Structures are given as C-alpha cells and as structure tokens.
Amino acid sequence: MKGLLYASCVLNKKFFIGAGITAAAATIFSVVCELLSGQRFFNEIAYFVILIASVLPAGIALEFPARDLEKNLKTRFANYALAGGITKNRFVLAELLKNLMCVAGGAAVCCIVSLICIAVKPGYLVTGNIVFHLLIIVAIGVIEWCVTPLTITTKSAEKAGLIIGVCLGFGLILPFNLLAAAINDGSAWSGFFSLIGKPWLPWAVLGAAAVIYAVVYLIMLARVKRGDVC
Amino acid sequence: MENCIELKNVTRSYNKFALKDVSFAVPTGSVMGFIGENGAGKSTTIKALLGLIRPDSGSITVLGEDAGKLSPETKEKIGVVFDSLTFPRELNAKQLDKVLSGIYKQWDSEKFFGYLTRFELPLNKKLKSFSRGMEMRVSIAAALSHDPQLLVLDEPTGGLDPVMRSEILDIFLEFMQDESHSILMSTHITSDLEHIADYITFIHKGEIVFTEERGEMLEKHRILKCTDEELAEIAKEDIIGMRKGRYSNEVLTASAEKYPHITADAPSIEEIMVYYVKDEK
Incomplete structure (x- = not known):
C-alpha cells in the first residue's frame, strides 16, 4: 500500500503545489480583506472571501484522489496493483487514506490561514468561524469520497463529480431553496444559519461524515471485489 | 502441489463475448503456452485467474488458493506481465523501484536494477519515453524481482526484436531451473513456445480447443x-x-x-x- 501512496504523491505533485500556492495567495488575500473589512464595500464581502480562501486549498487538494484513481484505471496500474501484493481491502484503504490526507492537509492550511487572520485583526474571526470552515472542508472531503466509487464505474473523475454534483444540487440544494421560497418568510434560511452556532453541530457533521465514509467504503469495496475495475 | 493453476468449467459472459466452460491446469514446474487468435479469451482468462474479474461460474485455484481470494503472501509469489505497460508513465525506473518495493514485501531492488542493466534500460528516463520493447522489458524485470514462484505473462515478448526475445526466453529458462517454478505464457509468437513450452493450451472464441503436452500435440x-x-x-x-x-x-x-x-x-x-x-x- 505504501507503494500506491508513494506513486500517487509523486505523480500528483502539481495538485499539492497548486494547493500550496493557493494557500499562500489565500492567506495574503484573507489578510487584505480583513484589513479592508472596515471599508463599506469590503464590509459585506470580507468574511465571505476569507471563508472561500480558507477552504479553497483543501478543495484543490481534494481534486487529486479521484483524478489519481482515474489515471490508475486508464493505465491499468490498478489491475497490476490488485494482481500484485495489494489486496482489495488495501486498495480501497489506500484511496481512503488519500482522501483523508487531503482533508487533513486542507484543514491544517485552513487553521494556518485563520490563525494569521486572527493575529492580524484579533476578534474578526472567532473559534466558531474556524470550526465552520473546518466543517465545510470535511463536507468537501465527504463529497469527494462519494465521487471515488463512481469514478470506477464511469472511468472518469469529471463525469463522476458531475453526477454527484447534479445529485446534490437537485436532491438537496434545490429542494431546500424551493422550501425556503415556499415558506417565503425567510425562516428557512434563518433557521439554517442559526444551526451554525449550535454546539452540537460539529459533532453532528463529524458523525454524519463518519457514517458516510464507512458506507461509501463498503460500497467501494464491493465494487472492487466485483472485479473488472479497469 | 501438483498443479499451480487449475481452472474448472469457468464461465464469464460479456455483451459480445463469453468464456465458456474453460478448463485446464498448469502442472507445477512446467511452462504452459496459452495460444489463441485475437479476441479468443486469453487475456480474459488471465484476468480471471489473477482475481481481476469474477467468473459467473466455475472454480479457479492458483497456488492452492481460490483466485478470487488470494492472500497477500500468495500474490507475492505471482509475477505478472500484462500485454502493455501498466505502470504510471510519469515515473522513471528509479521511482518505479520505490513504488514496487512498497507493494511487494519480497521486492529486491538489486535484482531489479540488475535486470534493467542486463536489458539496457535507462534509470532516469520517464517510462512514457520508452519504446514498446523497452516497456515489455521493464515489465518483465519487475515481474522477476520479487522472488515469484509463478509467472503469468500476457504477450511478454510482443514488440521485442529477435535478439532480445532470445535473451528473455533464456531468462525464463533460467527461472525454470527451480523445479517449483512455473510459467503461464500467452503469446502470438508461437515460435517462442517451440523453445520453451512443455504444454500448450489453445483457446478459440472463448472455448478451450485442446490442452496437451507440446511434443504429443505436434506428434499427433x-x-x-x-x-x-x-x-x-x-x-x-x-x-x-x-x-x-x-x-x-x-x-x-x-x-x-x-x-x-x-x-x-x-x-x-x-x-x-x-x-x-x-x-x-
């Protein structure tokens, strides 16, 4: 399994470099937005920009596992690994580890960006903001993990991502928006945003993420065991 | 172990092709040549015995274990060469050595680099710049470098010039010096089998036509x-x-x-x- 992870890291340096450059740019941009948050125009968008800047490096890094899997399928390196010293369990575990490494790396960058922002302008970002950013990174990790078994079926990370995106959009976001519009008194959105401050929210999100990770792990393992991976 | 590979009534259907009741065995200590025209089912059969596809019915055992549930220790003993390069092409041979040493516990870097030198392959060039013959040579070097007991080879001499083919066949014969070693080799270059094969299995349109001892087959x-x-x-x-x-x-x-x-x-x-x-x- 070490061999698979080493190959992935060597072959996908550009994602890590991209995530690193984005992290550096995100830090600078966040600091600038924070410093300008007192200005009328920036007041409204500063936090939103800092949110995106904190989360974007993780989003870029998390592109890599599914694209790496796609490459392994197209070159049939996955077949070689499965025929060689890698069991089906370890193959799936390697994919999971790639995802979790990117989540962990993205979370670390997010914390660094946030701490720099806190150092520059104490009080602008609070712990609750940082926890919220980290939960978004976990959510992105979960979504990318859901893309992984679909990548085996479609043989394309992009197609798999599109399918998951469409499912999320039409299955979750659109119904919520329709509900909010139907209620039409803003209570749906204010209800949603009020959840952010709840103390149980991080645990609920982590718990849901753990369940989804486990379920998708089993789905992916069943798919790999079925054979014809490449 | 009498047979290192045994297939019994293996069936696997696809949309436009099917393996039908494929049965043959590779005796331990022998070289089995696996022949058939393009699309006959050789690669499908090889994938089935490596556990990469699941048969609809029948049984396959490799080195005494069910092919669908090979243990890591048994997989270590199988050296595999596919009909085209299956390693990431952005790697060079040195990086490939590190990757494969992380996959196989018995990986022998010294042996691998020894084969690369013998096959005149560069260490620092990316695999994507390799010719077809170089690709096959690096695949063969990798298959031989983790102390395998069984080699499963899908067109291993394809794209090689006659001199290099002769060199590779000599290496396979060296491999067979150990009586516990076996080879299953699919090939179109049937002249290679005249030198090396003990048994021949012929597959046509997904069905085994015959599986016989080479001398007996030629005599018959x-x-x-x-x-x-x-x-x-x-x-x-x-x-x-x-x-x-x-x-x-x-x-x-x-x-x-x-x-x-x-x-x-x-x-x-x-x-x-x-x-x-x-x-x-």
Missing part, C-alpha cells in the same frame, strides 16, 4: 497434402481444418495414420492454430 497432428480425389477419401470427422489450393489441398488432421498413402508434413504450432481457426470445411 499432421498436414495432409492431397489432391481433390484424395480429399474425398478423408472422412469429415478427421478434418480439423483445411485449405483448398489451385493444385492441391492441405488438411490438418489428428488421424494421419488412417491415410498412409497421402503425403503428411509435421505442422508447427502456428500452423495448427491457423488451421483450427480458419476452418474452410
């Missing part, structure tokens, strides 16, 4: 060169394959002893395969 089959009159004398059930020419006909048969008056030539493995496939009865 004869090409009868006959006139139209002589052709009429040959029983239909004795004709495996036939070519009609302007002045004479050629018939492949396993019953040449019935027709001692007709000129008979010993066929090559390639000719046997062609006659079985191109049946012009």
Whole structure:
C-alpha cells in the first residue's frame, strides 16, 4: 500500500503545489480583506472571501484522489496493483487514506490561514468561524469520497463529480431553496444559519461524515471485489 | 502441489463475448503456452485467474488458493506481465523501484536494477519515453524481482526484436531451473513456445480447443497434402481444418495414420492454430 501512496504523491505533485500556492495567495488575500473589512464595500464581502480562501486549498487538494484513481484505471496500474501484493481491502484503504490526507492537509492550511487572520485583526474571526470552515472542508472531503466509487464505474473523475454534483444540487440544494421560497418568510434560511452556532453541530457533521465514509467504503469495496475495475 | 493453476468449467459472459466452460491446469514446474487468435479469451482468462474479474461460474485455484481470494503472501509469489505497460508513465525506473518495493514485501531492488542493466534500460528516463520493447522489458524485470514462484505473462515478448526475445526466453529458462517454478505464457509468437513450452493450451472464441503436452500435440497432428480425389477419401470427422489450393489441398488432421498413402508434413504450432481457426470445411 505504501507503494500506491508513494506513486500517487509523486505523480500528483502539481495538485499539492497548486494547493500550496493557493494557500499562500489565500492567506495574503484573507489578510487584505480583513484589513479592508472596515471599508463599506469590503464590509459585506470580507468574511465571505476569507471563508472561500480558507477552504479553497483543501478543495484543490481534494481534486487529486479521484483524478489519481482515474489515471490508475486508464493505465491499468490498478489491475497490476490488485494482481500484485495489494489486496482489495488495501486498495480501497489506500484511496481512503488519500482522501483523508487531503482533508487533513486542507484543514491544517485552513487553521494556518485563520490563525494569521486572527493575529492580524484579533476578534474578526472567532473559534466558531474556524470550526465552520473546518466543517465545510470535511463536507468537501465527504463529497469527494462519494465521487471515488463512481469514478470506477464511469472511468472518469469529471463525469463522476458531475453526477454527484447534479445529485446534490437537485436532491438537496434545490429542494431546500424551493422550501425556503415556499415558506417565503425567510425562516428557512434563518433557521439554517442559526444551526451554525449550535454546539452540537460539529459533532453532528463529524458523525454524519463518519457514517458516510464507512458506507461509501463498503460500497467501494464491493465494487472492487466485483472485479473488472479497469 | 501438483498443479499451480487449475481452472474448472469457468464461465464469464460479456455483451459480445463469453468464456465458456474453460478448463485446464498448469502442472507445477512446467511452462504452459496459452495460444489463441485475437479476441479468443486469453487475456480474459488471465484476468480471471489473477482475481481481476469474477467468473459467473466455475472454480479457479492458483497456488492452492481460490483466485478470487488470494492472500497477500500468495500474490507475492505471482509475477505478472500484462500485454502493455501498466505502470504510471510519469515515473522513471528509479521511482518505479520505490513504488514496487512498497507493494511487494519480497521486492529486491538489486535484482531489479540488475535486470534493467542486463536489458539496457535507462534509470532516469520517464517510462512514457520508452519504446514498446523497452516497456515489455521493464515489465518483465519487475515481474522477476520479487522472488515469484509463478509467472503469468500476457504477450511478454510482443514488440521485442529477435535478439532480445532470445535473451528473455533464456531468462525464463533460467527461472525454470527451480523445479517449483512455473510459467503461464500467452503469446502470438508461437515460435517462442517451440523453445520453451512443455504444454500448450489453445483457446478459440472463448472455448478451450485442446490442452496437451507440446511434443504429443505436434506428434499427433499432421498436414495432409492431397489432391481433390484424395480429399474425398478423408472422412469429415478427421478434418480439423483445411485449405483448398489451385493444385492441391492441405488438411490438418489428428488421424494421419488412417491415410498412409497421402503425403503428411509435421505442422508447427502456428500452423495448427491457423488451421483450427480458419476452418474452410
């Protein structure tokens, strides 16, 4: 399994470099937005920009596992690994580890960006903001993990991502928006945003993420065991 | 262990192709040549015995274990070469060594680099710049570098010049010095099998036509060169394959002893395969 992870890291340096450059740019941009948050125009968008800047490096890094899997399928390196010293369990575990490494790396960058922002302008970002950013990174990790078994079926990370995106959009976001519009008194959105401050929210999100990770792990393992991976 | 590979009534269906009741065994300590035309089912059979596809029915055992549930220790003992390079092409040979040492516990870097030197392969060039022959050579080097007991080779000499093919076949013969080692090799270059194979299995349209000891197979089959009159004398059930020419006909048969008056030539493995496939009865 070490061999698979080493190959992935060597072959996908550009994602890590991209995530690193984005992290550096995100830090600078966040600091600038924070410093300008007192200005009328920036007041409204500063936090939103800092949110995106904190989360974007993780989003870029998390592109890599599914694209790496796609490459392994197209070159049939996955077949070689499965025929060689890698069991089906370890193959799936390697994919999971790639995802979790990117989540962990993205979370670390997010914390660094946030701490720099806190150092520059104490009080602008609070712990609750940082926890919220980290939960978004976990959510992105979960979504990318859901893309992984679909990548085996479609043989394309992009197609798999599109399918998951469409499912999320039409299955979750659109119904919520329709509900909010139907209620039409803003209570749906204010209800949603009020959840952010709840103390149980991080645990609920982590718990849901753990369940989804486990379920998708089993789905992916069943798919790999079925054979014809490449 | 009597047989290192055993397939019994293996069936696997796809949309436009199916393996049907494939059964054969590779005795331990032998080289099995696996022949068949393009699309006959050789690669599908090899994938099935490596556990990469799941048969619809039948059983496959490799080194005593169910092919679908091979333990990591048993997988370590199987060296695999596919018909094209299956390593990430952005790697060079040095990086490939690190990758494979993380996959195989028994990986021997010294042996791997020794083979690379013997095959005249560069260490620092990316695999994507390798020619087809170089790709096969690096695949073979990798297959031999983790102390395997069984080599499963899918067209391993494809794209190699005759000199390098001879070198590779010599390496396979060296590998077979150990009586516990075995090779299953699918190939179109049937002349390679004349040098190395103990047994031949022929697959055609997903079905096994025959699986026999090489010498016996060559001894059994004869090409009868006959006139139209002589052709009429040959029983239909004795004709495996036939070519009609302007002045004479050629018939492949396993019953040449019935027709001692007709000129008979010993066929090559390639000719046997062609006659079985191109049946012009």
